Amino acid sequence: xxxxxxxxxxxxxxxxxxxxxxxxxxxxxxxxxxxxxxxxxxxxxxxxxxxxxxxxxxxxxxxxxxxxxxxxxxxxxxxxxxxxxxxxxxxxxxxxxxxxxxxxxxxxxxxxxxxxxxxxxxxxxxxxxxxxxxxxxxxxxxxxxxxxxxxxxxxxxxxxxxxxxxxxxxxxxxxxxxxxxxxxxxxxxxxxxxxxxxxxxxxxxxxxxxxxxxxxxxxxxxxxxxxxxxxxxxxxxxxxxxxxxxxxxxxxxxxxxxxxxxxxxxxxxxxxxxxxxxxxxxxxxxxxxxxxxxxxxxxxxxxxxxxxxxxxxxxxxxxxxxxxxxxxxxxxxxxxxxxxxxxxxxxxxxxxxxxxxxxxxxxxxxxxxxxxxxxxxxxxxxxxxxxxxxxxxxxxxxxxxxxxxxxxxxxxxxxxxxxxxxxxxxxxxxxxxxxxxxxxxxxxxxxxxxxxxxxxxxxxxxxxxxxxxxxxxxxxxxxxxxxxxxxxxxxxxxxxxxxxxxxxxxxxxxxxxxxxxxxxxxxxxxxxxxxxxxxxxxxxxx
Ligand SMILES: Cc1cc2nc3c(=O)[nH]c(=O)nc-3n(C[C@H](O)[C@H](O)[C@H](O)COP(=O)(O)O)c2cc1C
Ligand code: SF4
Numbered sequence: 001x002x003x004x005x006x007x008x009x010x011x012x013x014x015x016x017x018x019x020x021x022x023x024x025x026x027x028x029x030x031x032x033x034x035x036x037x038x039x040x041x042x043x044x045x046x047x048x049x050x051x052x053x054x055x056x057x058x059x060x061x062x063x064x065x066x067x068x069x070x071x072x073x074x075x076x077x078x079x080x081x082x083x084x085x086x087x088x089x090x091x092x093x094x095x096x097x098x099x100x101x102x103x104x105x106x107x108x109x110x111x112x113x114x115x116x117x118x119x120x121x122x123x124x125x126x127x128x129x130x131x132x133x134x135x136x137x138x139x140x141x142x143x144x145x146x147x148x149x150x151x152x153x154x155x156x157x158x159x160x161x162x163x164x165x166x167x168x169x170x171x172x173x174x175x176x177x178x179x180x181x182x183x184x185x186x187x188x189x190x191x192x193x194x195x196x197x198x199x200x201x202x203x204x205x206x207x208x209x210x211x212x213x214x215x216x217x218x219x220x221x222x223x224x225x226x227x228x229x230x231x232x233x234x235x236x237x238x239x240x241x242x243x244x245x246x247x248x249x250x251x252x253x254x255x256x257x258x259x260x261x262x263x264x265x266x267x268x269x270x271x272x273x274x275x276x277x278x279x280x281x282x283x284x285x286x287x288x289x290x291x292x293x294x295x296x297x298x299x300x301x302x303x304x305x306x307x308x309x310x311x312x313x314x315x316x317x318x319x320x321x322x323x324x325x326x327x328x329x330x331x332x333x334x335x336x337x338x339x340x341x342x343x344x345x346x347x348x349x350x351x352x353x354x355x356x357x358x359x360x361x362x363x364x365x366x367x368x369x370x371x372x373x374x375x376x377x378x379x380x381x382x383x384x385x386x387x388x389x390x391x392x393x394x395x396x397x398x399x400x401x402x403x404x405x406x407x408x409x410x411x412x413x414x415x416x417x418x419x420x421x422x423x424x425x426x427x428x429x430x431x432x433x434x435x436x437x438x439x440x441x442x443x444x445x446x447x448x449x450x451x452x453x454x455x456x457x458x459x460x461x462x463x464x465x466x467x468x469x470x471x472x473x474x475x476x477x478x479x480x481x482x483x484x485x486x487x488x489x490x491x492x493x494x495x496x497x498x499x500x501x502x503x504x505x506x507x508x509x510x511x512x513x514x515x516x517x518x519x520x521x522x523x524x525x526x527x528x529x530x531x532x533x534x535x536x537x538x539x540x541x542x
Pocket of ligand 2: 304321322469470471472473474475477478517518519520521522523
């Protein structure tokens with residue numbers, strides 16, 4: 001098996017995939033994926049062969065392959081079932097499924113609108129197949145007995161669509177002609193007529209803030225990269241979307257793949273989105289519409305790779321560990337060159353900015369938060385799904401549209417966000433509205449909990465998430481996320497007693513993580529838990 005089966009995928013990639021970028025190191029992840037796709041796991045022999053072909057020291061390559069959750073270093077059975085037990089799937093019975101069948105657990109798969117969800121992988125024949133789909137106890141049992149393969153999930157159209165989602169569900173996402181027939185490529189034509197400088201001016205005038213979580217002014221970032229002397233300049237489209245409760249970029253890529261360009265980094269758990277984006281690029285290239293290099297990179301199961309500099313390292317074939325900033329990506333980014341990292345939703349907004357002009361875009365929403373925003377509503381609501389609403393819309397309106405009842409709490413912004421209580425839901429959904437109450441829009445995740453939800457379990461799941469996903473590079477985060485989980489477990493387990501010492505300890509750890517962590521993961525790892533402990537009634541009465 002080793003000789004033929006495992007060398008082929010390596011040779012295919014090194015022979016045809018290589019580009020003139022000094023070393024071949026950046027081919028490491030694609031090669032590892034190719035090996036695993038072909039034979040189901042990455043054996044020592046295959047890794048050593050890949051190292052020889054790519055000139056990478058084996059110890060370093062081992063450090064990379066073992067960093068990513070999706071790579072298997074041991075042979076696996078012909079079928080693996082992983083059930084998502086993250087916040088939303090937990091609310092929908094994931095724990096009961098995990099307790100009843102022999103399934104592994106996985107963090108959020110981005111299918112929260114159809115929770116509970118599972119990832120199923122089947123190897124053999126000869127390529128590996130992957131499906132992410134809704135799961136039930138009955139289906140899980142059938143899959144494990146080899147008697148079923150989950151259907152592709154029913155892809156719901158967005159629940160409410162504005163400018164941004166107007167093409168979703170309207171054209172055939174696998175056909176360039178269909179995209180054209182619905183006005184596709186008009187923005188590309190217009191951008192070419194206008195020229196780069198004018199496009200950047202419109203983006204600046206639109207006052208668009210990044211939709212990836214940090215809300216950085218997009219125009220300012222584009223101006224900085226345009227001014228940078230070093231060449232080439234890279235555009236990295238961040239489609240790693242792993243924030244629990246977030247699935248907007250998946251829907252955008254699945255429903256409107258022709259609208260997205262760049263060095264596109266898509267999480268491994270979005271196979272359909274990747275397929276559609278690759279197909280869109282191939283068709284656009286064949287039709288002579290694209291004259292820049294667009295490369296799709298598959299993530300490998302690491303939440304931290306959504307952090308922009310960790311993502312660059314991952315593309316370069318390294319462990320997905322964030323870099324210290326400065327220098328900032330606009331000066332020293334991917335392969336050490338000026339780089340523009342943008343979220344999928346941010347980039348899709350640019351189409352309308354180019355077509356309608358920056359000032360027209362800025363006339364929507366609020367003064368400080370222009371345009372519309374995508375919200376991923378899930379949990380205890382009658383109509384979970386993706387909603388596009390104007391910035392400034394009260395959270396109450398969104399919850400009413402989604403059919404939320406008996407709300408106990410809302411987790412806004414995912415695990416890195418914070419909990420809101422029913423008295424806060426008149427808050428406007430805008431960057432300034434959330435800031436005013438110490439919350440954040442984050443990735444647009446809106447997870448709703450009704451009175452039946454066990455909030456202790458939710459807080460513990462969030463603490464486990466950060467402990468698992470910390471890359472371990474810096475001490476405050478590596479140790480802090482572990483201690484945070486331990487203390488929380490102790491506090492929530494005790495029925496009575498004085499918890500003041502633990503409350504103080506948690507608060508000290510939170511401060512240390514905020515002040516001394518290298519990246520946003522450590523800096524935000526205590527937010528949801530701190531807000532949960534103060535806002536929710538989890539400590540009283542055991
Ligand atoms: C732990 C962590 C995970 C992140 N995950 C994502 C992600 O999945 N998608 C994303 O666009 N941005 C993510 N970000 C934010 C990126 O670092 C970066 O700010 C963003 O991609 C910039 O794009 P924007 O300006 O268009 O928002 C993450 C940040 C951190 C700290
Ligand atoms: S803060 Fe956490 S995730 Fe970020 S670099 Fe440090 S250890 Fe890694």
